Amino acid sequence: MPSTDSSLDPVKQRLTELRNGLLALHKTLLDSERAVYERDIARITSSGELLNLVINDPWFAWLHALSEFVVLIDETLDAEEPPQGMDAERLIAQAWELLAPNENGRGFAKRYFEALQRDPDVVLAHARMRKVLANLG
16 A cells, blocks of 8 residues: 655655545545435444445445545556656546536436535535645646
């Protein structure tokens, strides 16, 4: 896993900050979805059950887009060739696109919009992530 070591080159540092911000947002979204699932469907009794649901249940499938994006950043950071400035710019731009909620959208954009409408914790996490993105350029 990438570290937050201050000796990282600037490109790796930017990508690590992006990754860490996205992970925090992902956790908030997962907690929010879990609460709604438990309210509407059934109680989740263990972390193993939650993991199985996140991987296999359509309820949580929309979060895969964010999970896969974090994996892409990890792969970029762990590649044999060090990431270049253009890699960081491209991933930051992709993050802006991914995190654009859309009431009339599909998939992640629509479900993200819905989560923002129902959960103040998601609104705060979204605001923190937008600040991270703005600071990254």
